Amino acid sequence: MTEQPPENPTETTSSTVGSEATPHLGRLLLATLVLCIPVVLVFAVLVADGDISLRAAAIGAAVVVILMAVMLNQHFRRVRALTRYLIRLREAGDDSPLPPAPSGGDLLSPGLSDAIAETARQQRARRHDLRDTMAMNAAVLAGLPDPLILVGENRRVLRLNPAAGALLGQELAGRDLALGLRNPSLLAAVEAILEGGEQQAVEFTIPGKVERSIAARVLRLPMAASQEARLMIALYDLTGVKQSERMRADFVANVSHELRTPLSSLIGFIETLRGPAREDPEAQARFLKIMEEQSHRMSRLVDDLLSLSRIELQEHTPPEGNSDIAEILRSVASTLELEAARYGMRIEIAAEALPPVIGVSDELTQVFQNLLENAVKYGEEKTVIRVAARPLAKDGAGERRLGRAGVKVSVFNEGEGIEREHIPRLTERFYRVDSRRSRRLGGTGLGLAIVKHIINRHRGVLEIESRPDEGATFSVYLPSGGAPALALQRAEPKAS
Numbered sequence: 316m317t318e319q320p321p322e323n324p325t326e327t328t329s330s331t332v333g334s335e336a337t338p339h340l341g342r343l344l345l346a347t348l349v350l351c352i353p354v355v356l357v358f359a360v361l362v363a364d365g366d367i368s369l370r371a372a373a374i375g376a377a378v379v380v381i382l383m384a385v386m387l388n389q390h391f392r393r394v395r396a397l398t399r400y401l402i403r404l405r406e407a408g409d410d411s412p413l414p415p416a417p418s419g420g421d422l423l424s425p426g427l428s429d430a431i432a433e434t435a436r437q438q439r440a441r442r443h444d445l446r447d448t449m450a451m452n453a454a455v456l457a458g459l460p461d462p463l464i465l466v467g468e469n470r471r472v473l474r475l476n477p478a479a480g481a482l483l484g485q486e487l488a489g490r491d492l493a494l495g496l497r498n499p500s501l502l503a504a505v506e507a508i509l510e511g512g513e514q515q516a517v518e519f520t521i522p523g524k525v526e527r528s529i530a531a532r533v534l535r536l537p538m539a540a541s542q543e544a545r546l547m548i549a550l551y552d553l554t555g556v557k558q559s560e561r562m563r564a565d566f567v568a569n570v571s572h573e574l575r576t577p578l579s580s581l582i583g584f585i586e587t588l589r590g591p592a593r594e595d596p597e598a599q600a601r602f603l604k605i606m607e608e609q610s611h612r613m614s615r616l617v618d619d620l621l622s623l624s625r626i627e628l629q630e631h632t633p634p635e636g637n638s639d640i641a642e643i644l645r646s647v648a649s650t651l652e653l654e655a656a657r658y659g660m661r662i663e664i665a666a667e668a669l670p671p672v673i674g675v676s677d678e679l680t681q682v683f684q685n686l687l688e689n690a691v692k693y694g695e696e697k698t699v700i701r702v703a704a705r706p707l708a709k710d711g712a713g714e715r716r717l718g719r720a721g722v723k724v725s726v727f728n729e730g731e732g733i734e735r736e737h738i739p740r741l742t743e744r745f746y747r748v749d750s751r752r753s754r755r756l757g758g759t760g761l762g763l764a765i766v767k768h769i770i771n772r773h774r775g776v777l778e779i780e781s782r783p784d785e786g787a788t789f790s791v792y793l794p795s796g797g798a799p800a801l802a803l804q805r806a807e808p809k810a811s
Contacts, residue, residue, distance in 0.1 A: 343391060347384045354379045400428070404435045409442055462550040465536075466492055467543045470505055479550065482521075492548075496521075501548075504533045508546045518553070528553040569745040573616055573760070577609035619761040623744070626678070626768045634773055637671035637796045638679055640722055644702055647683045651691060659697035662687065666704040672722050673796040674773045682769050685762040686726045686789050694728035694786070701727045706795065717776055717792045725790040733781040741779060742767040 358372035367375075403414040413435055416428035456463060462479030466472055470492040475485060483495040493502055504515040514534050521527045530551040536544050584602040592598040648662045655662055672679070683702075690700045704724045707713040713723050733741070733748060740746045745760035770777050773793055781787035 343384060343387055346387050346391075347380060350387070351376070351380045351383055397427075400431070404431070409439055409446075413439075461552075464492070464548040464550070465544040466505060466546050466548060468509070468545060470502070470509070473544050482550070501531055501533075504531070505546065505548070508533050508535050526554075528557045566744055569760070570616075570620065573745065574613060577613045580609045581606055616761075619765065622681070623761055623765050623768065626765060626772065630768055630772045632772070634673060634675045634678070636673070636675070638674045638676040639669075640672050640679070640704060640724065640793070641666050641669050643676060643680050644683060644704060644724070647680060647687055648702070650684070651687050654688075655691050655700065658691065658694070660691060660694060660700055662700045662702065664702045664704070666702075667706060669704055669722055670706060670720075670795040672773075672793040674793060678769045679773070679793075682766050682791065683724070683726070685766050686791075689762060689789075690726055690728035690787075694730045698729040701725075703727075707792070713792060717794060719794050721775075721792055721794045723790055723792050725788055727786060727788045729786040732783045732785050733779075733787055734783060738779050738781060742777070 355376050358367070358376050361367045362369050362372045400414070400416060407414055413432060416432060456476045459476060460478055462482050463476045464472060464479050464483075465474040472487050472490055472492050472495070475483065475488055480487075487495040492505060496502070498517070498519040500517045501519055504512075504517050507515060512535065514532065517531045517533070519529055519531070521529055530553050532549045532551075534547050534549070536547055584606050588599060588602055592602065644664050644666065648664055651662065687700065687702070694700060702724065704722060707717065707721050707723055709720070714720060737748045741748075742763045744764045747760050767777055770791060770793075775794065776792040778790040778792070779787070780790070
């Protein structure tokens with residue numbers, strides 16, 4: 316049960332004073348008697364020697380006792396006032412004003428109350444500074460993107476910042492470090508620091524669906540930093556760096572391979588033309604044709620590499636201005652009309668009233684040029700390539716995916732389709748589902764990588780849907796930037 320406060324504060328004060336009065340009186344009497352014993356003994360000796368009468372000795376002793384009691388009472392009163400004042404200072408909150416010093420003059424000596432109040436103010440200021448510093452340190456540690464772990468004796472995890480909790484789980488706090496990080500090299504480094512080492516660096520991997528490469532720095536903490544924490548582990552995620560290194564190495568290897576093949580052919584044919592085929596016109600015509608094809612292949616590869624490099628440099632800068640997506644589709648379709656006709660294909664475009672999209676016309680033309688070229692190359696002969704463009708429905712799935720109003724353009728072809736496991740990697744550089752067929756058709760393996768980076772720069776989304784033997788659909792979501800343009804109802808380039 317909670318005690319109810321007394322209704323009359325005066326009663327509380329009276330009861331407190333009464334409860335203090337009894338022990339105070341006893342201490343006063345005891346102290347007075349103890350301090351007066353020497354005086355009483357002196358008077359007793361004087362009476363025994365006949366220097367003074369018994370009555371004079373009794374009167375003198377009584378006066379001494381009374382004076383001593385008065386002095387001790389005043390002293391004890393000031394001590395009690397000091398004690399109560401110190402208790403009030405201790406119980407006062409850091410944000411509340413300091414309690415006033417006891418009235419009736421100084422406590423035990425001149426200036427004592429002022430000195431105590433000044434000391435209390437300084438301690439309070441230091442506590443405020445310490446609290447602010449701790450709050451700032453906690454905020455800094457919590458805001459660090461790199462995981463930090465404090466470890467005590469016996470490898471017990473004392474604390475994790477949010478990044479470490481997200482990586483290893485907050486439930487690791489209070490448990491053995493080995494339950495979250497089982498790497499032998501890291502645990503050996505921790506043991507070495509616990510035994511007196513200063514600092515160690517370790518690299519290891521964390522297995523999982525996506526393996527993560529981690530660099531760890533294990534530091535010994537000074538004893539003054541914490542009574543429990545012995546060391547700190549700072550983790551740095553190197554997964555992106557390692558992936559970039561692998562991608563760079565793969566990129567160089569792929570470019571070298573793509574250029575080596577046509578270069579080897581050119582070198583071989585040049586040697587043949589300068590040697591055995593020097594006087595063979597028929598062989599010269601055949602070899603020169605092949606050399607021309609290989610030269611064009613290298614030229615396309617270099618052009619695509621330069622284009623991809625330029626787009627990647629600009630990817631972080633969003634485009635300005637608007638483009639007429641219907642006009643771009645019509646222009647690209649007319650450019651590929653003859654190429655499609657070679658395979659008995661037609662390109663059909665169906666577009667509703669489309670608003671202009673935010674983007675650079677040349678780059679968007681490159682996007683749909685690549686998508687339609689792929690549709691022609693990998694589509695089945697004598698089929699129709701369908702291009703559908705429409706505004707995104709307000710509050711529909713497409714608009715939610717794009718995050719704003721926009722336009723969806725889909726390119727569909729009938730053909731062999733693409734296996735599901737290949738779809739996530741189609742936009743990687745030099746990735747080909749069928750490398751022989753791609754090279755035979757003149758592909759560089761960079762077209763969809765260029766498409767992805769252009770769409771990223773335009774803050775759009777690329778969606779790929781395909782099933783084996785059912786063709787493929789490449790859909791592009793682009794943000795719109797104005798009122799609807801005139802509709803392009805149906806444009807069917809004639810096949811010759």
